[in-house]
Amino acid sequence: MKSRKPSIPYIIWMVIFTMIPIIMIGYTAFTDKNGNFSLEPFANAFFYTGVFMKSLWIALISTAICLVLAYPLAYIITKMKHSTQNTVIMLMMIPMWMNFLLRIYAWVTLLQDNGPIDMLLSMLGIHATYIGNTGAVVLGMVYEYLPFMVLPIYTVMSKIDGGLIEAAQDLGSNSFAVFRKVIFPLSIPGVISGITMVFVPSASTFLVSQYLGGTDDIMIGDIIDKIFWTDQNTGSAISLILMVFIFVFLILMNFFGDEEAIA
């Protein structure tokens, strides 16, 4: 083994800011308010099963929509001229420089009753409410996490050797066959990391649903946020359960990645 000395600062960092907090959460999750061992927090956590499931469901839908939008977009970007590619990627990154909360507020303004979208569609004779429902939450999530899906897919796709595409053409592939037999299988590692990068944060996100969703669109992240003010033990238990779910998901994704990934 190589000397581990250079990694010591990172290990210290990890211990202080990751390991210790996790241990503390684990400890709190298994104790009651008086500090005695108790499974009560987990019993309380079961009360939120519905919210939990809904959060995972919203995250799943958002991830799926991101994938459907991002994959063709990434493919189109790789087909552009090199300088244009950089510009488009840049344009996608620029909104990320702004604060997350500000961007959600922007959507609130856009979607609210008598907001610009409502006004425009009213003129066309369409009257509806665009905010305060699950759709708005999914919209906010897709908007928020789309770049995290596009970037890994784009990176993997743009690294596919042009020689392989020529070889496929040479062997008789039309452009559809080139895509199906070469570009798609080789882009799967990007898809896997894109899914991971969107699903994990969107499953645990908070605030988006508070601003854009209705009363029953509360997500597990919001519950944790709220409950920590009053009941740290239950909050820790929910956090721990969420962590286990995400961990299992990551393992599954890694497993797929290994199967499909290329040497």
Add this chain to the structure above:
Amino acid sequence: MEQTAKNTIVSLKDIFVRFDGEVILNHINLDIHEKEFVTILGPSGCGKTTTLRIIGGFVEPESGDVIFDGKRINGTPPNKRNVNTVFQKYSLFPHLNVFDNVAFGLKLKKVPKDEIKKKVTKMLATVDLKGYEKRSISKLSGGQQQRVAIARALVCDPDIILLDEPLGALDLKLRKCMQLELKEIQQKTEKTFIYVTHDQEEALTMSDRVVVMNNGVIEQIGTPEDIYNEPVNAFVADFIGEANILNGTMIDDCRIKILGRELECVDKGFGKNTPVDVVIRPEDIEITSPENGQLVGTVEKLTFKGVHYEISVRCGKCEILIHSTKSAEIGSEIGMRVIPFNIQIMNKLLPFYDNVIETEVTYSSEDENYFEFELEGETVKVENKYFPQGTSVKITLPPEALSLAGDGIGHLKDVYIESVVYKGEHNEIILESDERKWLMLSDTDEQVATYVPLAFDFSKAQFEVINKAEEG
């Protein structure tokens, strides 16, 4: 030509290709026959790969026709051409195993599964990879990957196989081995192979015919023997094998003057007192005693090469290379003889020796004693020489007045090094600028196909005022 009896399978007619304003192929014509192993040989940047890519369908010529089996196929995409390529970097699909890589083309052709299996298995046996079907590509050695690439192309049963320097990434020993294997596979499968390489030995070993290219044009097409024994010019002679290339003068038919001696040769039709290039292969020079020699020189260097000695002889200002089984002592004087048949006479690469510029003075100053003229969009200042503004002058620059300058200096910024030929005394370098060619002498080796700044030393130039009245 002698091969007219054979069927032409593909021919390129007057092909012209330009990328970003740079001419890559300058009106080339090439016929390739059925079941032939043709090698396109040339230095990097000569356009050989582009020629191959035109046949493969990856490059569209700006003008000219690609005729395949009697039909014009310009614009036909690669997947609709019955041509398969073995790529330089193999370009094997990393997500597929050996079997699926080879089966790729057949699956696209919707060949029945059991037939694919039969064909792939047979092809893998042909390239000596039996039992490797399930292997992942990343677990193969360079030589094995190369054979998978060949099998993948061959199994599709194309009319032509294109090979783009397929042995470039292999080590010498493996390369030699694969050369013979490739030739064997070609003879066994009776396919037309078009092979691109910059390795002259590879070309001579494998080919039925060799196409020598340089700077976007075909210099010579012929059998390996023709190309070696009767190169058409100094470039080909220099590129193929080792050669003594000397400046000579054709006195008359069958009389050549080199190194101050008049010798007998067999070439005719060059006219009288014509400057020519002369090629004598090192193995064609016989060592004798000084009094029997047609040429006499002093042995400078002696290297044992296994089969023969390599002897470097100084003959006046010139260095002559001899390959001989006889040894000679360093410092001793020897005689050299060449039979007339082995003296190969060629036209000079350029029709001129001195570089002549005819121009008009655009600005001058008598006090400071200089004048300026325009050359390919650049203003050139000539010091210590004065002509009134508007004078037409002829400037004669001998090759030794030209030199390659450092970056950012020099009179012409980007001139292209078209060829470098060692003439026993100096390297003769042919340069190409936007509008013309230049001849330069240099003692250092310069890299062909690169761009360099060119400087003129006007103190070595001759100036002559052109009388306008005479012109009119």
